[in-house]
Amino acid sequence: LNEEDHILTAYLGINRARNWQEFTDALQHYSAPSQNFVYADVDGNIGYIAPGKFPIRKEGHTGMVPVPGNGEWDWQGYRKPEEWPKVLNPKEGFVVTANHKVTPKGFPYALTYDWAEPYRAERIREMLLAKEKLSLEDMKAVQLDQKSLLYRDFRLVLELLNPLSERSRTWREQLLSWDGTMAPTSEEALVFALWYTELTRLPEKEVGEAYWDEPRYLLKALREGDPNCDQPGTEYRETCLDFAALALERALDRKEALRARSWGEVHRATFPHAVLTHTPLKRFTDRTVPFGGDRYTVNVGPFVPQSLQMTHGPSYRQIVDLSDPEASLFVHPMGQSGHFLSPHYADLLPLWQRGGYLPMRFAEGGKTLLLEPGR
Known part of the structure; x- marks a missing residue:
């Protein structure tokens, strides 16, 4: 130190x-x-x-x-x-x-x-500029927003690619009519996440990584061309739009293998116990809940490309109203107790998951908590 x-x-x-x-x-x-x-x-x-x-x-x-x-x-x-x-x-x-x-x-x-990447900041700025005056509810909406500007950029690729099958054609049209919100209940969010993940495999042989999540490189490659788009072992020289179409096929194959119908079925926030997660007791101590978003949404939820499991997310949300401090709000996941048998071990998790808040009290008074010795 x-x-x-x-x-x-x-x-x-x-x-x-x-x-x-x-x-x-x-x-x-x-x-x-x-x-x-x-x-x-x-x-x-x-x-x-x-x-x-x-x-x-x-x-x-x-x-x-x-x-x-x-x-x-x-x-x-x-x-x-x-x-x-x-x-x-x-x-x-x-x-x-x-x-x-x-x-x-x-x-x-x-x-x-x-x-x-600037997507999250751009989305926040977009929402703040949408209204002349912002309320507490507006700030909640910003913190909980899961609209993907990444989708907005890659939508052009969807428009241009030539689907390789009827199922790809159906899903291409479905994705083009989607608004880009990575909600946990959305099937379109699941397909888009799988498709984008397959796209990140483009430079695999060049960078030595199976998945290389760099949107600016991918957009440039898909729009202007890249030697990595040509697939080995074929007589035809594939373009980057061919690669994008193949990625959609692979994404739909993965979706069928997962047997999932929504993003939240596979994209889950996990809360392992600090110690007991490494023991057989983890089935009683660890918590996992469906969650939306991705690496580029304001309500963030990056994930492992192979498993789609969420790696991290908002551990604390707070909205302070300086004109009326007593109206301020906060929430954090899990609970106030570290003891997994306590009723307060994970009682805040459902509230955090659905985008709820707790009042943040600054003034003295109000409710009084009485503590009585155990008998």
Whole structure:
């Protein structure tokens, strides 16, 4: 551990901050990993800042490839807090952060090259711009949204491909009439996820990975052509639209093998017990529930390509109403107890799954909890 790390000081300062200046001053003690911090106060100010230890590299050293360890390419210190990405009261009137690229065009140095795809941020922005004034219910809708902008991009490929069978033709038309919502009850979401997963196998022989989820590469390849689209062992030279049609056939084969009729049947959120999941008791301690979304939806749900099992999702949801703090809401999955025999071990899971919330009380008073000793 770094003896000069003062991350706890940063968090204490954030909790005591009364304004933007005190908030940013506290974050000067923040080190790593870099995070997206958003700010709002009762005076109507909003802001964003990404603090962290951003190394200063020599010109020509991007950090993307190894360099000699002779000291010539050593870091030249770290970026100063005034160089961190930040904004206070942007002209748009809101702040969006979803692990996407936050640095504007012309930003003087590279923070990272590993940004998330912009789909989630674009969808959030789209929903915020849809109304002049936003309510608590509108913010709920944003957090729970599962409309896939990935589908919107790949819909053009569906329009252009020539189906290889009657079932593919039927499903192509069904997908084209779908709105792209990755709901757990949706059969179209299941077929689209399987089709897209098959598309990610395109560069398999080149990159050495069975599934390579890079939408920008796939779209460029499918629209402009790529040598990987030609299938080995055939006399015909397949185009990328041929590959897309073959991927749809393979997706429908997988669907039949799965015997699933909805996305949530195979795409499930799993909550393993921290210890007992490695024992025969896991059947009593672990929880699993159907869930929608994918890697690119606001209500996120990335999954393993082979099994379609969800890998992670929203572990905590919170909506704070600074005009009326008592109206604020929150929810987290599972429950308040770690004991699997407790009634509160997983009693919040159904609420979290269906998009419900609990009231977040700030003021003293209201209901009183009485604790009596056991007899």
